[in-house]
Amino acid sequence: MGGHEYLAERFEAHRAHLRAVAYRMLGSLTEADDAVQESWLRLSRTDTSDVENLGGWLTTVVGRVCLDMLRSRNSRGEESLDVRVPDPLVSSADGGIDPEHQALLADSVGLALLVVLETLGPAERLAFVLHDMFAVPFEEIAPLVGRTPTATRQLASRARRRVRGTAVVPDADLGRQRAVVDAFLAAARGGDFDALLAVLDPDVVLRADAGTGFGGGSRELRGAAAVAGQALTFQRFAGFARPALVNGAAGIVSAPDGERAAAVLGFTIANGRIVEIDILADPERLRGLDLAVLGG
Structure with a gap:
């Protein structure tokens, strides 16, 4: 050689x-x-x-x-x-973390830590x-x-x-995480403000990085009432939500046409409530997302 x-x-x-x-x-x-x-x-x-x-x-x-x-x-x-949401590592919710992501996720490098x-x-x-x-x-x-x-x-x-x-220490049980995310989705789909408040920590933080799409720019919201009010506007995305692992934690990929991602939502859940939501909805950055890992 x-x-x-x-x-x-x-x-x-x-x-x-x-x-x-x-x-x-x-x-x-x-x-x-x-x-x-x-x-x-x-x-x-x-x-x-x-x-x-x-x-x-x-x-x-x-x-x-x-x-x-x-x-x-x-x-x-x-x-x-205002806020930059790092690139998410998306893996199948059923198949576990993609082998290519294993090294990247060592030390539990979630989106919240990267933020x-x-x-x-x-x-x-x-x-x-x-x-x-x-x-x-x-x-x-x-x-x-x-x-x-x-x-x-x-x-x-x-x-x-x-x-x-x-930094927040998240709940380790993926099953419990998924149950909380599912409750959040159900509340968003139904426009149920009170149900959203029930799954959100009082001091929850929502960060959205949309680039020039999804309303444009980036923003950060704090507090359960403000985040719940914003979540109600995501009803049209919740209907196309697909469960995924986002940096090793329960998350969502919203793909209205079944192929291209419109948004990736990463959740940090502690003590059974959502304490952080990180949303990447920048079309340019999402264009390279491989949805094949989600099994469809």
Whole structure:
């Protein structure tokens, strides 16, 4: 086997891990794939004969690529959006999590956590993701963010406090999750405001990222009454809802024509009530969603 082929084979052994890092950093499957591809290009142009730990080296490379992509995203003004819902990982509700998504979903990376990560600055996000999720030492992260190891540790600490302060521990039982989602759907279909209030946590948060469709723009609603009122407008989508796993939790894909997704709804359920709803209804981002995983 030639040198290039051997290098490509070694890179492929790390691809799933690198994609998992990039997904946590970027919240976008397309951008994550772009970051992994850029990491391969950098590897192919670099003499790694002195690199003892290729996996660790590649992890820092993809981290640097993602950091540059986040900074570029911010410089284009994308941080001004009211809310950005990350790309969902959709799997069949009956067949379990798609094998391709297993590595991406390690550590229970639900949409709610990714939304919190979106609120972090690029350097904070890098320090938290690489250290807390992938155990990269601060000494290796520091050069990427141009800080000392001590300052990098402080970045991760601030990010950790943000995550702990906003993260919700969801109910683990998928059957219970599905029962709550089904009750939500039934109430939305029937326009039953009181029934919606019964399944919503008083402090529920709804985030909708619609791009230029679905009413346009993005928005965030807080409180059971406000969210229940908004949910009543989803009656026409509820009629076409198909159960799915969204980032490993009970969710919904609404596909009015049976083929193209009009919306993906991810739910975070704690203590038997819905505490967060994350809706992706951006036609451009949904266009690439593969509904074959839903069995039809």
